[in-house]
Amino acid sequence: QVQLVESGGGLVQAGDSLRLSCADSGRTLNVNSMGWFRQAPGKEREFLGCINWNGASTSYADSVKGRFTISRDHAKTTVYLQMDSLKPEDTGIYYCAGTRLYDRTCIRAIGDYFSWGQGTQVTVSS
Numbered sequence: 193q194v195q196l197v198e199s200g201g202g203l204v205q206a207g208d209s210l211r212l213s214c215a216d217s218g219r220t221l222n223v224n225s226m227g228w229f230r231q232a233p234g235k236e237r238e239f240l241g242c243i244n245w246n247g248a249s250t251s252y253a254d255s256v257k258g259r260f261t262i263s264r265d266h267a268k269t270t271v272y273l274q275m276d277s278l279k280p281e282d283t284g285i286y287y288c289a290g291t292r293l294y295d296r297t298c299i300r301a302i303g304d305y306f307s308w309g310q311g312t313q314v315t316v317s318s
Contacts, residue, residue, distance in 0.1 A: 194223060194290050194307035201286060201312030204278055208316070212273040214288030214309060219269065223290035223307070225299040226271045228262060231311075232284035240286075242298035243271060249297045256282075278316045285311040 200212040214226065227242040241252040243262045250262050261274040271288060289305035299305065 194221070196288050196290060196307055196309035198286060198288050198309040198312040201314045203315045203317065206279055206316055206318050208278050209274070209276045210278060210314060211275070212286055212288075212312060212314075213270055214272075215270045216290075221264075221268050221271065221290060223292055224294045225291050225305075226262075226264070227289045227291075227299060227302075227305055228260075228271075228273045229287045229289060229302060230282070230284040230314075231287070232281075235284075237287070237302060239300055239302055241273070242300055244295070244298040251297055251300055275314075278314075280316050280318045282316050283314060286314050287311045 194216050198214050224245045228240040229237050231237040240256050241262045243250045247264045259277045264271045288309045290307040291299050291305045293304050
């Protein structure tokens with residue numbers, strides 16, 4: 193059973209950076225793909241980016257490409273979401289998720305993820 197916990201959210205100003213972390217209680221993440229998602233107030237949860245099991249492949253939504261970077265540590269216990277040049281429209285609850293489904297890159301579809309964290313709030317003020 194994968195139990196994910198996000199951390200690192202907070203209140204920042206536009207243009208600032210923030211790094212979110214996602215871990216499974218320090219255990220090796222036993223998944224083939226990890227994804228980051230965001231839910232803004234009044235909107236559906238959206239895909240931001242994903243990374244495959246060995247960190248060799250990533251994929252990003254157009255809205256965050258070039259500003260957000262996903263990585264994972266060598267021990268495969270933690271996945272990170274580095275967010276640069278934050279904008280007020282990046283405000284929302286950020287979730288990480290894992291899946292054992294396999295893709296030659298990584299999984300983008302929200303419905304293919306089966307383990308979710310509780311989310312961490314990110315607020316970007318203008």
